[in-house]
Amino acid sequence: MNAIAEAETSQAAAWSVDPKDTVMDCRLQKIFYGDFLAVRNSIVPIEKNKITGFIGPSGCGKSTVLRSLNRMNDLIPIFRFEGSVTYHGQDIYDKSIDPVLVRRYIGMVFQQPNPFSMSIYDNVAFGLRLNRYKGNMDERVEKALRSAALWTEVKDKLKNSGLSLSGGQQQRLCIARAVATEPDVLLMDEPCSALDPIATRQVEELMLELKENYSVALVTHNMQQATRVADTTAFFSVDISQGGRTGYLVEMGETRQVFEDPQAQLTKEYVSGEFS
């Protein structure tokens, strides 16, 4: 009973933004893994040229929601999505949509740096070659590496393996690889969790630069990171009242408001560090 009431309040408190500022509008009703209800009732708009942070305790489904935005979850055979994600007027979960093509427009950076075992140059050129880009490849590779703040460090060793770089450099290489094809939206799934504080700082600064050209959705387990970089914050929590572990959106709003003046009791407890 309590859970349903909570869900209704979360619906009522849904963060609404002007549709013309929204690049992706995720209105999910249910996400299942097999019979397991993983996430329910969450309306998460991703705003243009802003960083939308997803925070919440582990198991709250924030990564699942993020990975639904470019249909990465479709790689898991038992995954099922109910609801819609509107992107440029199309529902990416419509039957006619090819998930492979969705992923070409919505780039992704993963938790673990995962460059290919190829040269730095080939890593960045990968997506361009995949899209049969015919223009000046060198120029685009340089541009991508510059926008990932990696160019000066690697410009003399573009032929070296991407795996020879440090962890922080590898993650920036992955960002360069993702932005080389100039996607609309960049999904980042805890991109700093495997990095040391200095590399984290660099990646955070990079995110702030990237939002001028891209819309970023960022999952983070680090609340301070959300306050440092996110414009809008979505707080997810997990509902264990009915024996399951179902995640849902509790509150979404401007980062300042979510952290300084949270509307829901749960948000208040989470941002003050009462649970994590």
Place this chain on the structure above:
Amino acid sequence: MTGNISQAILEQDLASMPQLKGSVLEGRGLKSRIYTGITWLLAILAAFPLFSVLYMLIAKGGARINWETLTELPPSAFEVGGGIGPAIVGTGVMVGIGAAISIPIGILAAIYLAEIDPHTKLAHTARFLAKVLTGFPSILAGVFVYAALVVAMKSYSAWAGGIALAVLMLPTVILTAEEALKQVPQKMKDAAYGMGCTRAQVISKVTLPTGIPGVMTGVLLAVAGAAGESAPLLFTALFSTYFINGWEGLSEPTSSLSILIYNFSGMPYDNQIELAWTASLVLVLIILVFNILARVLGRQKF
């Protein structure tokens, strides 16, 4: 005065210091040394047969290694000189046929097992059968191809020999290639999917190129193993004292190093026996080269 006091403190400290100095003859240290010694000895013992075989082959066959031996036809009964040219070519050609058949089939099967459907009943069955096939007696591969091909073609041939070798190479190629492809980290494949690759593109652009050094190792070990096989060739290629003569020659009995060694070592003529030793050395060197290649190419380039 102060000096005396600190001296006294020092002595007191020394008396209460934990005993950290070890002794060579003390129980545990001694045991450890003895065990280390035994493993050393056994390691040397394990390498001993290989080195004694190599020594013997070089001592007995090394003298005849020259251009004539490597290129000439084998001698007849009382002839002097001659060589093992046709056998080297025959082994090369038949191993080549075996590789040309088993490598593409093996790698495609490995892709299925590692990437496409690793957990289906078909995959489990295929993997199990490939494992059984690795322990398959090689002579049975010969008998099988004899019944299936030699009888139908009414002739021993290089084709039949190559196919018999392919049967023996296939499981090694499948299993090592599968292992190599499974080593490619999932996060790399996820990255490729995230870039908008189809499954075929993930396999061809990321999984295969990343796993290829390991695949090469398996392929070259299979080749090295096949080059030394004799039993399957006995029933399929038989033997010949002439070079393979063009494409038609592939359908005729064909010479190979291993069968030449078997034939010549049993002859009562010194010349033939010497050539058998030389052929053995050449065969071991060929196998060694493939093993070294497997190690060199097996290293990750990136």
